[in-house]
Amino acid sequence: MTRPPIRVGLDIGGTKVLAVAVDGAGGVLAGVRLASESGPDRVVRVATTAVTELALRLGVERSALGGVGVGVPGLVDAANGMLSHAVNLGVGSDGLALAERLQASTGLPVSVENDVNAAAFGAYRGMALDGRDIAYLSIGTGLAAGLVLDGRLRRGARGTAGEIGHVSIEPEGPLCGCGQRGCLEALVSGSAIARAWPGTAAALFRAASAGDVTAARVRRQVARHLAVAVRLLVLTVDVDVVVLGGGVAELGQPLREAVSGALRRQAEGSAFLASLDLSARVDVVPAGRPVAAIGAALLAPDQGRQ
Amino acid sequence: MTRPPIRVGLDIGGTKVLAVAVDGAGGVLAGVRLASESGPDRVVRVATTAVTELALRLGVERSALGGVGVGVPGLVDAANGMLSHAVNLGVGSDGLALAERLQASTGLPVSVENDVNAAAFGAYRGMALDGRDIAYLSIGTGLAAGLVLDGRLRRGARGTAGEIGHVSIEPEGPLCGCGQRGCLEALVSGSAIARAWPGTAAALFRAASAGDVTAARVRRQVARHLAVAVRLLVLTVDVDVVVLGGGVAELGQPLREAVSGALRRQAEGSAFLASLDLSARVDVVPAGRPVAAIGAALLAPDQGRQ
Numbered sequence: 246m247t248r249p250p251i252r253v254g255l256d257i258g259g260t261k262v263l264a265v266a267v268d269g270a271g272g273v274l275a276g277v278r279l280a281s282e283s284g285p286d287r288v289v290r291v292a293t294t295a296v297t298e299l300a301l302r303l304g305v306e307r308s309a310l311g312g313v314g315v316g317v318p319g320l321v322d323a324a325n326g327m328l329s330h331a332v333n334l335g336v337g338s339d340g341l342a343l344a345e346r347l348q349a350s351t352g353l354p355v356s357v358e359n360d361v362n363a364a365a366f367g368a369y370r371g372m373a374l375d376g377r378d379i380a381y382l383s384i385g386t387g388l389a390a391g392l393v394l395d396g397r398l399r400r401g402a403r404g405t406a407g408e409i410g411h412v413s414i415e416p417e418g419p420l421c422g423c424g425q426r427g428c429l430e431a432l433v434s435g436s437a438i439a440r441a442w443p444g445t446a447a448a449l450f451r452a453a454s455a456g457d458v459t460a461a462r463v464r465r466q467v468a469r470h471l472a473v474a475v476r477l478l479v480l481t482v483d484v485d486v487v488v489l490g491g492g493v494a495e496l497g498q499p500l501r502e503a504v505s506g507a508l509r510r511q512a513e514g515s516a517f518l519a520s521l522d523l524s525a526r527v528d529v530v531p532a533g534r535p536v537a538a539i540g541a542a543l544l545a546p547d548q549g550r551q
Numbered sequence: 552m553t554r555p556p557i558r559v560g561l562d563i564g565g566t567k568v569l570a571v572a573v574d575g576a577g578g579v580l581a582g583v584r585l586a587s588e589s590g591p592d593r594v595v596r597v598a599t600t601a602v603t604e605l606a607l608r609l610g611v612e613r614s615a616l617g618g619v620g621v622g623v624p625g626l627v628d629a630a631n632g633m634l635s636h637a638v639n640l641g642v643g644s645d646g647l648a649l650a651e652r653l654q655a656s657t658g659l660p661v662s663v664e665n666d667v668n669a670a671a672f673g674a675y676r677g678m679a680l681d682g683r684d685i686a687y688l689s690i691g692t693g694l695a696a697g698l699v700l701d702g703r704l705r706r707g708a709r710g711t712a713g714e715i716g717h718v719s720i721e722p723e724g725p726l727c728g729c730g731q732r733g734c735l736e737a738l739v740s741g742s743a744i745a746r747a748w749p750g751t752a753a754a755l756f757r758a759a760s761a762g763d764v765t766a767a768r769v770r771r772q773v774a775r776h777l778a779v780a781v782r783l784l785v786l787t788v789d790v791d792v793v794v795l796g797g798g799v800a801e802l803g804q805p806l807r808e809a810v811s812g813a814l815r816r817q818a819e820g821s822a823f824l825a826s827l828d829l830s831a832r833v834d835v836v837p838a839g840r841p842v843a844a845i846g847a848a849l850l851a852p853d854q855g856r857q
Contacts, residue, residue: 378708390787394705401789402684403827408786411823413779414720424821473719480714481696481787483707515730517717521709 253299253313254542255292259333263535264295266303267542271370275302283335293350312354314545316363316537326357354546360537365391366398367540368488377485380478385491388430414473433470435493446493472507475527490530501529559605559619560848561598565639569841570601572609573848577676581608589641599656618660620851622669622843632663660852666843671697672704673846674794683791686784691797694736720779739776741799752799778813796836807835
């Protein structure tokens with residue numbers, strides 16, 4: 246009997262672990278959400294529990310699952326499943342052999358991917374973008390992009406493709422955690438927005454729409470800087486679509502409209518920019534779609550095919 | 552009898568047309584240089600003459616050549632060999648069916664490519680970079696990059712990959728021809744350098760080394776802005792190597808050293824930048840190596856294989 250091609254994707258973040266089971270087409274069959282714990286042993290334990298819970302939820306043996314893909318924030322060596330420099334997970338420079346440990350605890354083949362890359366692949370496969378070159382722009386605690394070119398995740402020569410958060414666009418701008426000034430991440434990440442407006446991004450947009458002058462100014466800045474990021478991605482890699490994702494993108498269409506509006510305004514003074522049609526090339530992850538977990542699952546090894 | 556795989560590459564610029572014949576490995580067998588002429592008919596005529604001259608130089612019939620690849624500045628539709636918006640060649644928005652016209656006049660299969668893309672491929676194949684992901688940064692009249700990823704030229708979803716000359720890095724910077732302010736091209740192209748220093752880039756570097764304070768300042772600016780371009784390419788696409796090319800790069804190793812030095816200085820304040828090892832990832836086209844013509848030849852259709 247052929248094993249059903251059900252694969253598991255884990256999105257392990259600093260506050261929660263989201264696990265989904267997907268079928269071969271990327272459809273979500275079940276989901277589990279657990280609170281995160283910090284430190285290598287606990288990360289592995291919670292991830293194992295999430296996989297076990299998911300099998301229970303599906304009513305199958307854990308061993309009947311096809312494979313596990315993990316998306317994690319931090320520096321990932323996808324080739325050997327090593328994670329390091331994941332501050333939010335309590336994993337430092339010593340690293341964690343996450344694939345090996347989780348493989349031992351679940352008995353399933355495991356792959357590990359940077360969470361932004363996993364989300365990029367999940368957006369690519371789950372948003373009817375098959376066959377198009379895309380960038381996924383994650384606007385969360387930080388700012389980073391994932392690239393899917395020619396249908397494949399592009400990690401780059403040394404695994405740092407898409408690190409546009411550390412491109413400086415204002416030489417005299419605010420100091421960034423990386424040591425440079427005026428980095429995109431220092432200007433427009435979730436953290437940067439929180440510094441400019443006390444409250445959620447959703448509250449900021451509501452206040453701006455209700456006529457609050459300060460909120461309107463901050464919203465304009467957010468849109469303008471995200472427009473810079475979109476333009477940068479298209480000018481450099483010429484992706485067809487830039488998908489906005491991450492915590493701030495839970496704003497949904499209002500965020501997409503604000504960014505598209507900023508791109509339209511910036512193109513008014515430039516026939517060159519206008520010809521790129523940037524405002525039409527922006528999309529946003531649909532509300533509640535767990536693209537990182539889905540992408541991790543779709544990147545997981547498939548035991549049935551090995 | 553198998554036809555020898557000799558292909559022709561043409562680098563058609565605003566002042567000269569450079570033609571080379573290359574063997575299958577990219578080795579240059581012969582070269583011809585002619586003065587450019589302006590306007591669609593004259594561009595085709597000079598290109599045809601160059602191919603004929605090259606066959607004479609090789610002592611073979613023109614029909615014995617395997618194919619012709621052309622690199623041209625301007626907007627190229629590589630799929631159908633159409634050129635448009637090539638101001639320096641007197642070709643406007645009406646366009647020129649360059650592949651078709653040159654195919655008719657030479658009897659050989661012809662492909663057309665943007666000259667920066669052709670040079671990127673020529674640098675990739677001709678500088679022992681096979682198997683590495685590279686960007687070729689052309690510092691000529693303008694500033695633009697070509698990308699070779701996974702061994703293939705990456706033109707982008709709409710043919711504008713590598714247009715980093717129009718990424719703005721100084722919101723209050725000089726006005727660019729594209730309508731934006733502070734574009735990299737407005738700060739550090741050959742034209743921008745000519746505005747800051749009366750004379751050639753070589754004279755600028757000589758004066759700076761001889762102690763001229765203004766020249767030293769301009770040279771520092773040039774290096775600093777080119778370092779921004781290198782960093783941008785690595786952070787976004789994570790190419791392994793950035794090859795400096797174009798007219799300004801005829802400066803050779805002194806230019807590479809200046810840019811590497813600027814990258815080292817910028818990394819001093821940032822462990823993140825230091826970890827990227829940018830200063831070691833810069834290379835420069837060897838003096839006199841016609842990478843655009845070589846790349847065009849290597850991208851040419853091969854009659855013998857059709």
